[in-house]
Amino acid sequence: MKIIKPALAGTLESSDLQVKVAPSPDDTLEVVLSSEVIKQFGQQIRRVVDDTLARLEVKAGLIIIEDKGALDCAIRARVQAAVLRGAACEHIDWEKLS
Amino acid sequence: MTLRRSMLFLPGANAAMLSTAFVYKPDSIMFDLEDAVSLREKDSARLLVFHALQNPAYREIETVVRINPLHTPFGMQDLEAAVRAGVDVIRLPKTDSAADVQQLEAEVARIEKACGREAGSTRLMAAIESASGVINAVSIATASPRLIGIALAGFDYVMDMQTERGDGTELFYARCAVLHAARAAGIDAFDVVYPDVNDEAGFLKEVELIRRLGFNGKSLINPRQIELLHQAYAPSAEDVDYARRVIAAAEAAEKAGLGVIALNGKMIDAPIVNHARRTLQRAEASGIRH
Numbered sequence: 001m002k003i004i005k006p007a008l009a010g011t012l013e014s015s016d017l018q019v020k021v022a023p024s025p026d027d028t029l030e031v032v033l034s035s036e037v038i039k040q041f042g043q044q045i046r047r048v049v050d051d052t053l054a055r056l057e058v059k060a061g062l063i064i065i066e067d068k069g070a071l072d073c074a075i076r077a078r079v080q081a082a083v084l085r086g087a088a089c090e091h092i093d094w095e096k097l098s
Numbered sequence: 099m100t101l102r103r104s105m106l107f108l109p110g111a112n113a114a115m116l117s118t119a120f121v122y123k124p125d126s127i128m129f130d131l132e133d134a135v136s137l138r139e140k141d142s143a144r145l146l147v148f149h150a151l152q153n154p155a156y157r158e159i160e161t162v163v164r165i166n167p168l169h170t171p172f173g174m175q176d177l178e179a180a181v182r183a184g185v186d187v188i189r190l191p192k193t194d195s196a197a198d199v200q201q202l203e204a205e206v207a208r209i210e211k212a213c214g215r216e217a218g219s220t221r222l223m224a225a226i227e228s229a230s231g232v233i234n235a236v237s238i239a240t241a242s243p244r245l246i247g248i249a250l251a252g253f254d255y256v257m258d259m260q261t262e263r264g265d266g267t268e269l270f271y272a273r274c275a276v277l278h279a280a281r282a283a284g285i286d287a288f289d290v291v292y293p294d295v296n297d298e299a300g301f302l303k304e305v306e307l308i309r310r311l312g313f314n315g316k317s318l319i320n321p322r323q324i325e326l327l328h329q330a331y332a333p334s335a336e337d338v339d340y341a342r343r344v345i346a347a348a349e350a351a352e353k354a355g356l357g358v359i360a361l362n363g364k365m366i367d368a369p370i371v372n373h374a375r376r377t378l379q380r381a382e383a384s385g386i387r388h
Contacts, residue, residue: 009142015114073149074113081142092175094182094213097148 001087003061009081010074017067017075019082024060029053035067048072052079055096061086099376101125101383102247102286103315103331104324105162109134110143116150120159122321125383128162131176132191140172144179151183162223164189168201177202181209181220187246192254193224194231199241206244221246223288227254232272235279245285249317250276252290263293266307277312286314295320305330332384333377341374341381348374 003023010018017035024030031053035045045067052075053063063082067075080097083089106124108115110131119127129150135143151161163185165176180188190202199222206220222244226232232255239248250272252263261268269290280287289308292301305327308316316327333341343361348371351359359366 010113013114015117017113070113071117071153073153074117074146077142077145077149078113081145084141084145092178094148094178097145098152098182 001056001058001083001089003058003083003086004088005086007082007085009085010078012066012068014068015070015074017065017070017078019078020062020064021082021086022062023086024062027060029058029060029063031063031065033065033067035065035069037067037069044072045075048075049079052076053083056080056083057096058083099379100160100246101379102160102288103380103384104327105249105288105315105317106321106324107134107164107291107317107319110147110163111135111139113146116146117153119321120155122324124159124318124321124324125315126160126162126187127156128164128189128317129180130164131172132164132166140166141175144172144176148179148183151180151185160186162187162189164191164225167192168198168205174205177205178209181206181215182213184215185220187221187223189223189225189249191225191251192227192231193238193248194228195234196237196241199224199238199245203242203244218244220244223247223249225249225251226272226276227251228258229255231255232275235275236282239279239283239285245283247286247288247314248276248280248283249288250290251317253293255290266304273308273311273313281312287312289313289316291317291319292323293319295322298326302326302330328384329387331380332387333381334387337377338381338386341377344371344374345378 003021006022008020010016012018031049033046102125104124105126105128107128107130108119110129129147131143131147147163163180165188166172168174202222210217210220222242223246224238226235226248252269255272256262256268277287292304294300301323309331344366347361348359
């Protein structure tokens with residue numbers, strides 16, 4: 001899935017996260033993660049983000065994530081929402097989102 | 099018999115509530131993708147609900163998703179997400195006729211087949227929110243074997259009737275019509291939400307009314323209302339004692355091969371035995387009313 005425009009999903013409320021995506025000028029994939037619980041759960045959050053992006057076949061883009069202690073299910077949902085918006089995706093392949 | 103006293107509404111776009119609502123232990127949790135979600139957040143709320151439904155924390159609670167009507171740009175995607183995520187029940191808003199339920203049923207069957215979900219495992223619930231819906235309540239309630247219940251939704255209904263929420267007089271006919279339709283169809287009936295979460299006395303008065311009318315339960319908008327509702331639906335110590343004696347008499351009659359059950363010289367029939375089972379089930383779930 002190709003990110004063709006900047007997009008945002010989620011909030012900065014507790015137990016949520018905000019995900020911003022933008023096209024990559026040099027066609028690379030960069031994930032910038034900040035979290036209130038980075039020390040305890042940073043690796044786990046990063047694993048969920050990477051897995052979600054891989055399933056969506058996102059190979060390039062700037063992904064900026066500000067986590068406020070969200071559960072894995074919310075992380076997946078917000079990353080997917082931001083990517084689908086940034087890719088202007090009209091047709092959803094639910095198999096890739098599970 | 100599935101106990102459905104409390105159905106807690108959760109706004110589908112609220113990650114915090116979706117992440118924690120199971121701790122309140124309502125009988126059912128209803129993830130709302132319709133009125134509680136703004137137009138620009140429909141897509142992200144749908145994804146949140148899609149993943150929340152797959153959270154193991156919700157395995158022990160009946161899950162319901164209120165989708166947008168199928169004629170809107172959102173309804174079909176909501177349905178795809180909810181059925182594929184394994185929701186227990188789809189709640190259809192603004193149900194005016196049996197045809198609305200049958201259209202939903204056909205789409206659910208199609209999605210179940212497409213994603214490999216067991217055919218018929220997605221149950222349905224119809225919310226009646228208009229004069230037409232109330233008039234057609236019987237045909238709606240019998241429109242599909244997947245239906246587990248019908249619900250009256252008060253706000254839209256009173257708007258349609260050109261009135262407003264008051265002491266319950268404005269809902270009297272609709273409550274009775276929906277309840278009778280549900281009972282005739284052998285499915286559950288759910289009452290409207292009580293909007294003022296700070297008015298405990300008013301809430302309890304309404305709960306007592308709908309309990310006596312015969313509703314299975316009520317839609318709730320605040321977790322604080324759950325325990326109040328469950329307590330109001332809990333049987334008294336006398337009710338439980340009588341129910342135990344009815345069940346004991348029924349079991350003794352069955353063991354003795356008797357077709358007729360008697361307790362204290364009075365004949366007991368099947369509806370009384372079923373009512374006794376429901377009483378014990380409620381006592382087990384909520385204890386004794388105090």
